[in-house]
Amino acid sequence: MDKKGKSNMPIFKEIRFHGRGGQGTVSAAALMALAAFEDGFESQAFPKFGSERRGAPVEAYVRISSTIIRAHNQVYTPDAVVIQDVGLLRSEPLLRGLKRGGLIVLNSEQNPGGEDDNFRWICLPASQIGEHHLGRPLPNTVLLGALAANTEWVSLSALEQAVTNHLASKGETLVKANIDALREGYGFITQAEEVMA
Amino acid sequence: MKKLLEGSQAVAEAVSLCRPQVVAAYPITPQTHIIERLAQQVANGELEAEFINAESEFGAASIVLGAVAAGARAFTATASQGLLLMTEVLYNIAGLRLPVVMVCANRAVGAPINIFSDHQDSMALRDSGWIQLYVESNQEAADSMIQAYRIAEACELPVMVCMDGFFLTHTFEPVDLPIQAAVDDFLPPFHFARALDPSRPMTLGGASEADNYQEYRSAQQAAMEDAQPVIEAFDAEFDDQFGRAHGGLLQAYRLDEAQTVLLGMGSLMGAVRDVVDKLRDQGQAVGALRLRCFRPFPAQALAQYLSGAQRIIVLEKAISIGAGGIVAAELRAALHQAGIMTPVESVIGGLGGRDLTPEVIEAVFQETTQDEAGATFRFAPDHVTPDEPVREDCS
Numbered sequence: 001m002d003k004k005g006k007s008n009m010p011i012f013k014e015i016r017f018h019g020r021g022g023q024g025t026v027s028a029a030a031l032m033a034l035a036a037f038e039d040g041f042e043s044q045a046f047p048k049f050g051s052e053r054r055g056a057p058v059e060a061y062v063r064i065s066s067t068i069i070r071a072h073n074q075v076y077t078p079d080a081v082v083i084q085d086v087g088l089l090r091s092e093p094l095l096r097g098l099k100r101g102g103l104i105v106l107n108s109e110q111n112p113g114g115e116d117d118n119f120r121w122i123c124l125p126a127s128q129i130g131e132h133h134l135g136r137p138l139p140n141t142v143l144l145g146a147l148a149a150n151t152e153w154v155s156l157s158a159l160e161q162a163v164t165n166h167l168a169s170k171g172e173t174l175v176k177a178n179i180d181a182l183r184e185g186y187g188f189i190t191q192a193e194e195v196m197a
Numbered sequence: 198m199k200k201l202l203e204g205s206q207a208v209a210e211a212v213s214l215c216r217p218q219v220v221a222a223y224p225i226t227p228q229t230h231i232i233e234r235l236a237q238q239v240a241n242g243e244l245e246a247e248f249i250n251a252e253s254e255f256g257a258a259s260i261v262l263g264a265v266a267a268g269a270r271a272f273t274a275t276a277s278q279g280l281l282l283m284t285e286v287l288y289n290i291a292g293l294r295l296p297v298v299m300v301c302a303n304r305a306v307g308a309p310i311n312i313f314s315d316h317q318d319s320m321a322l323r324d325s326g327w328i329q330l331y332v333e334s335n336q337e338a339a340d341s342m343i344q345a346y347r348i349a350e351a352c353e354l355p356v357m358v359c360m361d362g363f364f365l366t367h368t369f370e371p372v373d374l375p376i377q378a379a380v381d382d383f384l385p386p387f388h389f390a391r392a393l394d395p396s397r398p399m400t401l402g403g404a405s406e407a408d409n410y411q412e413y414r415s416a417q418q419a420a421m422e423d424a425q426p427v428i429e430a431f432d433a434e435f436d437d438q439f440g441r442a443h444g445g446l447l448q449a450y451r452l453d454e455a456q457t458v459l460l461g462m463g464s465l466m467g468a469v470r471d472v473v474d475k476l477r478d479q480g481q482a483v484g485a486l487r488l489r490c491f492r493p494f495p496a497q498a499l500a501q502y503l504s505g506a507q508r509i510i511v512l513e514k515a516i517s518i519g520a521g522g523i524v525a526a527e528l529r530a531a532l533h534q535a536g537i538m539t540p541v542e543s544v545i546g547g548l549g550g551r552d553l554t555p556e557v558i559e560a561v562f563q564e565t566t567q568d569e570a571g572a573t574f575r576f577a578p579d580h581v582t583p584d585e586p587v588r589e590d591c592s
Contacts, residue, residue, distance in 0.1 A: 030203075033369050037201040046368035049312075070334075070467035072364040073554045076582060079591050098586035118587050 011041070013153050014075040015062040018094050019084030022054040024140035027166070028082065029060030031144055034162035035154040036064040044069045057088060064153055082147055083107060084126070084139050095119075105147050107139040122146055124188045133181040134174075141178045145185025156186050199373045204335040204365040205230030207372040208274075208300060208358075211339035213244045214380040215298075215346045218269040221249040221260035225279040226312045227362030228302035232274055254279040258286035265295040266401055268392030270346065273297070276362055277304035280318045284325070287355070291326025292413065293402055294420070296349035296356075296389075298342070303463065303514075304362040305549040313550020314362040316462065316515040320491075320523055326417050328356040328424055329492040331462040335365055335372050337443045340435060343375070344443075347384050347431050352424045354417075359491075361464040363550065375439055383438055421493040428490055446495040448487040449502060451477060455484030457508040457562065460499075460528065462488045465512065465553045472558045483562060494527055500535035503528075509539055512561055512577065514547040521545070521574040546577025554580045 015032060019025030026047040033045035047060040061075040076096075080103040083094055095104065104121040111123040124146055126139030141163065148154050163178045202210070209231050212220075220239065222232040238244035247264075251257035254275050261271040275283060280301055290297050301319045305311040319329060328348060332338045338360045345356040360366060393401060405413055429445035436442035450466075451473050452458065459469055466487045476483045486502055488495075503509055509532075511525040520526065525543030532539065544561050547553045560578045 030369050034201050037371065042371060043201060044368060044370045046363065048363070069370065070470050071555060072334075072361070072368060072464040072467055074552050076554065076580070077589055093584040095586040096582060096584050099589055099591045100587045101591035102586070 010066045011064065011153070012066070013062075013064045013079045013151075014077065015064075015080045015082065015147070016075045016078040017060040017062070017082045017084065018088050019058050019060075019140070020054075020088070021049070021056045021058050023058075023084045024138050025058045025084055026060045028084070028140040028144055029062045031141070031159065031162045031166055032062045032147070032154065033064070034166055035148075035158040036062075038158035038161050039154055041066060042069050044072075046072075048074060057092070078102065080105065080147060080151060082143050084143060103147070103150060105143050105150070107143060120150075122150055124185065126185065129184050129188070130181055133177045133184070135177075138181075141181040142185035142188075145182040146188060149186040149188075156183070199371045201369050202335065202372045202374075203230065203367060203369050204338060204360065205302075205367070206234050207335045207339040207374065208342060208360070208366075209234035209238070210374050211342040212272050212298075213238050214375065214377055215272075215343055215384055216270065216381075216386075217244075217246050217272040219247045219249065219261065219264035219271040220273070221251050221257045221264070221271070222273050222275065223251045223254045223257045223279060225254070225276050225304075227304055227314070227366045228274045228276045228279070228300065230366065231300060231302070235272070254282040255286060258283040258290070261297050261299070262286055262290050262293070262295060265290075265297050265389070266293065266393050268387070268389040268394075270387040271297055272299065274300040274302065276302040277306055277312075277318045281306065281321065284322065287322060287327060288325050289402070290355050291417065294353040294391075294417070296346075296353055296387075298345045298349050298356050298358070300338075300342075301357050301359045302362045302366045303359050311549040312362070314364050314464075314514070315548045315550065316359070316513065317548070319357060319359045320515040320517075322357070323492060323523070326354070326421070327492060328352070328354050328421070328428070328490070329359055330356065330428075330490055331359045331488065332365070332443070333448075333464055333466045333487060333489075335360075335368065335370050336441065338365060339372055339374060340439070340441055340443060343380055343384060344428075344431050344435055346387075348424065348428055350387055350389075351427055351431075352420055354420055354424055359463065364464040373441075379438065383435065425490075425493050425495055425498075444487060444489045446488075446490040447498050447502060448489055450485040450487070452484040452486065452502060454482055455506060456482040457510070458484050458486055458503060458506040459510045459512055459558075459562065460486045460488060460503075460524070461512045462491060462524065463514065465514070465547060465558075468553065468555045469512075469558055472555050472562065475555075476559070476562060481562075488524060491524070494531070496527075496531035496534065499528060499531050500537055503532065503539070504535075504537055506539060508542070510542045510544060510561060512544045512546060512553070512558070514545075514553075516545050516548070516574075525574060543574035544577050545574055552580055553577065556580055
């Protein structure tokens with residue numbers, strides 16, 4: 001998935017992230033867009049805050065495209081939805097507009113993954129994994145790893161590069177912890193697929 | 198080299214490349230990241246400037262007024278209520294003909310309180326004597342900062358670069374930032390002939406009475422008119438040097454033999470281009486015209502571009518309450534003056550951050566129902582967001 005390998009393949013993907021203020025939802029979207037850009041695509045990421053405070057619902061959007069992105073609109077018909085807080089499912093229709101065949105990446109310790117005629121879904125205990133690596137139950141980079149492993153829209157190496165660049169000012173320890181979290185999220189799905197096979 | 202940058206950061210980096218000597222501001226969403234980044238640059242020693250955290254927007258505007266009057270290149274940024282709190286000072290900056298450059302991160306005005314984007318804030322300053330450039334993308338926002346200082350200092354007029362809050366300020370997208378040497382080449386150091394200097398005392402902002410006050414306003418108006426070719430020339434020169442142009446006063450998109458033309462400002466025009474492409478593919482003769490420079494108002498250029506159109510629609514994100522669409526009203530006047538009697542449909546939408554999606558824009562193009570008799574404008578339809586999933590298949 002290097003720049004040369006992908007540059008001729010037309011793609012257009014939209015992702016919607018749901019989370020709560022403080023969970024790194026906006027950063028997750030930015031990292032995804034940065035990774036796609038690193039892989040040679042055009043990309044865009046931006047947040048929608050209800051109100052800027054910890055705990056409030058936050059949405060963030062990503063577009064990845066092989067051609068220039070001109071529109072600056074929210075994402076209404078995503079190819080994937082990443083849900084950082086399962087509790088949000090009770091309060092709003094998080095799957096609204098999700099395309100048939102779309103992917104749901106869910107931070108959950110309980111539900112197994114699966115697929116039906118409409119969707120595929122992946123569940124992983126991202127807060128737990130995040131806590132293990134970061135000392136705080138932050139699910140964002142874990143879920144990004146899972147998203148990457150399950151879609152192949154961005155390469156793991158590009159995501160690692162994005163984490164390294166984006167979090168550089170926060171110190172090497174945090175960068176390394178996030179890369180470990182990312183890799184575990186990426187590997188988690190691979191293991192799940194092996195079990196299912 | 199292109200980087201994926203947040204709009205606020207792209208603007209801050211571009212401002213920094215212009216080597217401002219004074220940066221003053223008071224934080225307000227969605228402008229804050231711009232100033233935070235500049236403060237960081239000053240603190241890190243990357244930008245040699247005086248950074249002043251003001252006690253209010255009124256203070257911030259007053260500080261940049263004083264700084265430019267003393268001959269320094271200065272910058273501030275604000276939005277919404279912050280811009281309105283600056284209002285008195287902004288009129289003074291313009292009346293004193295001080296080349297201040299600022300960013301308005303366009304945001305709705307309260308009440309009710311709303312942090313999201315529309316153009317109500319900067320449109321309220323339309324009569325203040327500031328040049329206003331409305332940008333479509335973060336690349337244009339960054340490039341326009343560099344152009345803005347050149348325009349301001351050449352015309353001795355202040356320039357407000359208006360960029361949509363969130364839709365641009367908080368969006369990461371690819372931006373190509375020029376290198377310092379190239380910016381230095383395009384934008385020479387600021388030498389202000391009228392700078393205050395204790396060794397040659399003079400009064401700035403003295404009183405003017407009925408016998409000459411009107412002449413000051415007349416001179417401002419003339420300077421604004423003279424700024425039109427300057428804005429165009431610097432955009433063309435920027436293109437020569439950096440390989441990017443942003444339309445100068447107006448940016449046309451697929452106007453060749455267009456029967457229906459939609460005119461608008463700011464970031465919504467990206468989606469408008471996508472819709473124009475879609476409708477053109479379906480054989481519809483549509484085009485778009487982006488009003489980049491709202492002040493000075495390019496009346497003659499607009500009339501030239503629109504002389505062949507059979508249907509003209511203005512889609513704008515502000516309302517003059519009690520009158521209606523602002524750009525539409527000015528366009529009607531400009532076309533009437535040029536002898537063009539094509540009706541102008543005025544559509545208002547996107548207020549308080551309501552999303553003008555491609556679907557909404559397409560509906561605006563396709564609406565054929567006659568406006569109510571006597572109505573001077575209508576509101577854009579809403580984007581319909583169904584709660585349920587599975588709207589279409591993954592590609």
